Amino acid sequence: MSGVxxxxxxxxxxxxxxxxxxxxxxxxxxLLGEDIGxxxxxxxxxxxxxxxxxxxxxxxxxxSEAAIAGAAIGAALMGMRPVMEIMFMDFIxxxxxxxxxxxxxxxxxxxxxxxxxxxxxxxxxxGTGAAAQHCQSxxxxxxxxxxxxxxxxxxxxxxxxxxxxxxxxxxxxxFVEHKLLYRDRGPVPEDSYTIxxxxxxxxxxxxxxxxxxxxxMVQRALEAAERLAREGIEAEVxxxxxxxxxxxxxxxxxxxxxxxxxxxxxxxxxxxxxxxxAATVVESEAFDYLDAPVRRLTGRDVPIPYNRTLERAAVPQxxxxxxxxxxxxxxxx
Amino acid sequence: MATEVIVPKVxxxxxxxxxxxxxxxxxxxxxxxxxxxxxxxxxxxxxxxSPASGILAGVRAKPNDVLPVTAVIAYILEPGEAIPTQxxxxxxxxxxxxxEGKPGDVAREAGTPAxxxxxxxxxxxxxxxxxxxxxxxxxxPGSGPRGRVHRDDVLLFARQREDTRPSVTQKPSAPxxxxxxxxxxxxxxxxxxxxxxxxxxxxxxFTAPHITLSLSVDMTEVVxxxxxxxxxxxxxxxxxLSFTAILARVVAAVLxxxxxxxxxxxxxxxILWGDVHLGIATSVEDYLIVPVIRExxxxxxxxxxxxxxxxxxxxxxxxLTPNEMTGSxxxxxxxxxFGIESFxxxxxxxESAILAVGKIxxxxxSLKGAVVVRPMMNLTLSADHRVVDGATGARFxxxxxxxxxxxxxxx
Numbered sequence: 001m002s003g004v005x006x007x008x009x010x011x012x013x014x015x016x017x018x019x020x021x022x023x024x025x026x027x028x029x030x031l032l033g034e035d036i037g038x039x040x041x042x043x044x045x046x047x048x049x050x051x052x053x054x055x056x057x058x059x060x061x062x063x064s065e066a067a068i069a070g071a072a073i074g075a076a077l078m079g080m081r082p083v084m085e086i087m088f089m090d091f092i093x094x095x096x097x098x099x100x101x102x103x104x105x106x107x108x109x110x111x112x113x114x115x116x117x118x119x120x121x122x123x124x125x126x127g128t129g130a131a132a133q134h135c136q137s138x139x140x141x142x143x144x145x146x147x148x149x150x151x152x153x154x155x156x157x158x159x160x161x162x163x164x165x166x167x168x169x170x171x172x173x174x175f176v177e178h179k180l181l182y183r184d185r186g187p188v189p190e191d192s193y194t195i196x197x198x199x200x201x202x203x204x205x206x207x208x209x210x211x212x213x214x215x216x217m218v219q220r221a222l223e224a225a226e227r228l229a230r231e232g233i234e235a236e237v238x239x240x241x242x243x244x245x246x247x248x249x250x251x252x253x254x255x256x257x258x259x260x261x262x263x264x265x266x267x268x269x270x271x272x273x274x275x276x277x278a279a280t281v282v283e284s285e286a287f288d289y290l291d292a293p294v295r296r297l298t299g300r301d302v303p304i305p306y307n308r309t310l311e312r313a314a315v316p317q318x319x320x321x322x323x324x325x326x327x328x329x330x331x332x333x
Numbered sequence: 334m335a336t337e338v339i340v341p342k343v344x345x346x347x348x349x350x351x352x353x354x355x356x357x358x359x360x361x362x363x364x365x366x367x368x369x370x371x372x373x374x375x376x377x378x379x380x381x382x383s384p385a386s387g388i389l390a391g392v393r394a395k396p397n398d399v400l401p402v403t404a405v406i407a408y409i410l411e412p413g414e415a416i417p418t419q420x421x422x423x424x425x426x427x428x429x430x431x432x433e434g435k436p437g438d439v440a441r442e443a444g445t446p447a448x449x450x451x452x453x454x455x456x457x458x459x460x461x462x463x464x465x466x467x468x469x470x471x472x473x474p475g476s477g478p479r480g481r482v483h484r485d486d487v488l489l490f491a492r493q494r495e496d497t498r499p500s501v502t503q504k505p506s507a508p509x510x511x512x513x514x515x516x517x518x519x520x521x522x523x524x525x526x527x528x529x530x531x532x533x534x535x536x537x538x539f540t541a542p543h544i545t546l547s548l549s550v551d552m553t554e555v556v557x558x559x560x561x562x563x564x565x566x567x568x569x570x571x572x573x574l575s576f577t578a579i580l581a582r583v584v585a586a587v588l589x590x591x592x593x594x595x596x597x598x599x600x601x602x603x604i605l606w607g608d609v610h611l612g613i614a615t616s617v618e619d620y621l622i623v624p625v626i627r628e629x630x631x632x633x634x635x636x637x638x639x640x641x642x643x644x645x646x647x648x649x650x651x652x653l654t655p656n657e658m659t660g661s662x663x664x665x666x667x668x669x670x671f672g673i674e675s676f677x678x679x680x681x682x683x684e685s686a687i688l689a690v691g692k693i694x695x696x697x698x699s700l701k702g703a704v705v706v707r708p709m710m711n712l713t714l715s716a717d718h719r720v721v722d723g724a725t726g727a728r729f730x731x732x733x734x735x736x737x738x739x740x741x742x743x744x
Contacts, residue, residue, distance in 0.1 A: 259458055259484065287457050288457050288458060288460075288461045289457070289458050289461075290456055290457045290458055291456045291457075291458045291459065291483050291484040291485075292456060292477070292483070293456075331477050331478065331481075331483065332456065332475070332476050332477035332481065332482075332483025332484070332485060332486065333476075333483070333485055
């Protein structure tokens with residue numbers, strides 16, 4: 001990490017800054033997606049980039065996610081470094097075949113002679129009142145696929161460093177942003193820097209239980225941890241940052257220390273990332289240190305409702321994490 | 334709705350209680366507030382009131398069960414209501430050997446889920462620790478849901494085992510003397526109050542070097558005083574005026590002038606107490622309780638008589654709270670009513686002295702060259718020589734004697 005300053009920018013600005021710095025550094029880096037040029041992207045992430053880099057490097061596409069992914073894969077195969085944007089993660093379903101059957105497989109099927117240095121940026125998550133088709137958290141689907149990497153930053157600092165690493169990585173990376181985090185501010189160095197993929201971050205230290213959370217749930221877990229601390233419960237908050245490859249060691253080490261683990265995710269429970277995190281703990285040497293069952297706190301098993309009250313109730317909130325953390329920390333004590 | 338009957342926490346440091354008896358049979362109607370069962374803590378036997386009105390059902394606790402605080406031991410049901418399905422079934426920590434049972438037969442309470450499945454519910458770390466510490470998980474009470482054993486349960490169990498392993502009757506250095514070959518009439522478990530008394534007395538006898546000082550007191554004036562004021566005090570307080578009450582009043586009045594007799598040795602310091610919390614050693618059936626008159630130095634004879642009468646009455650009914658039986662700074666032990674002429678007592682730790690009181694006996698004494706008969710009483714002071722020197726104790730006894738022989742100075 002270099003160029004430390006007290007400067008604070010938003011998560012959205014951190015993503016944009018990473019794009020700008022990589023595009024200036026490497027002429028092979030270019031962007032493609034729906035409405036990313038004149039309009040600046042549905043959330044404004046790419047605003048101003050068309051003006052600086054021109055329509056060759058900031059390419060507006062038709063409304064066809066399959067075409068965006070296919071074109072990006074082709075360009076990546078030929079040595080470019082495309083950063084494609086899927087406007088809402090929900091629409092990634094249409095790009096599934098390209099990403100899963102093509103991007104993830106090619107390096108292996110060509111015996112390592114081909115590589116796909118592709119980044120697929122996409123905002124996930126609920127909380128904006130955009131209802132069931134614009135609010136999903138589908139990261140688990142991609143974590144399940146060998147050949148893909150999946151990144152889900154929770155802070156402006158992590159967003160910038162991880163996006164730069166993702167662009168420089170020679171493998172396809174699904175870069176999951178969160179709509180509610182775009183306006184979060186935090187310290188971000190102006191200079192370019194990288195955060196290695198596959199390295200978790202201990203966002204808060206504690207001795208009584210470990211909360212593993214990613215994306216927006218990290219911020220909620222941190223707020224919950226503050227409230228629990230007022231009750232005398234010290235929660236450690238671990239942010240894996242990269243869901244694949246997963247930094248198992250940091251999580252296991254923490255659980256060995258605290259003996260209790262709460263896994264929090266916005267997506268529904270079944271076969272989610274939280275299930276993988278829980279299994280990681282139970283299969284590891286941390287098993288012999290567990291003093292309570294591994295607990296998952298996840299989104300409910302429903303499509304995200306349009307009604308704002310129900311939408312809020314459908315995914316873990318700070319008070320839910322506090323309650324689950326309190327119960328877990330007190331079990332058998 | 335069914336109300337759970339639980340083992341209550343009646344004392345701050347209490348973790349378990351020994352179940353003594355049910356005062357109502359299963360199926361009996363009970364009223365809220367009515368005495369329901371008796372438990373014995375480390376300090377006392379206590380009657381516990383029913384938490385609700387209804388029918389007593391699902392009775393689980395048996396005499397001599399050692400139960401963790403909050404263990405559900407029965408339910409109070411409304412008419413026609415069924416016993417709830419067993420949730421969070423607490424198990425006896427252990428069964429004390431009942432007198433008719435085989436000594437050392439530590440059984441797990443039957444009918445619990447854990448017993449049914451033959452498997453102990455325990456967390457991984459609890460299992461690992463149990464293996465490391467050589468603890469049998471089946472005998473560890475679980476504090477988690479459905480009796481699951483957690484790390485802290487194993488650690489607590491191991492610690493309690495350490496605490497009790499060198500038991501008070503089996504000091505490591507004690508020679509292994511074989512028991513006589515005789516018919517056993519009964520085997521009483523060394524538990525609860527008996528066990529605490531045993532441990533404290535051993536501790537006191539072998540750590541505090543006792544000195545004993547003895548003198549006789551002419552009780553003529555005390556006897557006269559009692560005759561004169563007894564009726565009026567009893568009328569006012571409803572309690573009889575005993576010699577013990579008068580003695581308590583006089584001791585409380587004299588003690589503040591002798592702070593080392595009202596003191597505690599703690600680590601490397603002697604704490605001189607500013608109040609006289611006077612313990613009155615009392616025998617209730619087959620065990621000893623020491624109810625405490627707090628700030629006795631501030632109380633007049635009528636107040637002390639009333640308070641002592643109340644404490645003793647409730648003590649005999651086993652209705653004193655643990656707080657009323659702890660925290661004394663000096664103890665009086667009176668065995669005069671049994672005809673004991675004089676005796677020496679063992680200091681009640683952490684106090685520095687105890688006064689043993691004998692019977693008032695008409696005795697031939699010489700007074701100003703004449704032979705007279707006077708009601709005489711023996712007082713024997715046991716004091717911790719680490720805190721109290723012989724002369725210090727002697728001055729206290731002399732002042733006490735002077736005050737008893739002329740009690741009017743206190744009025």
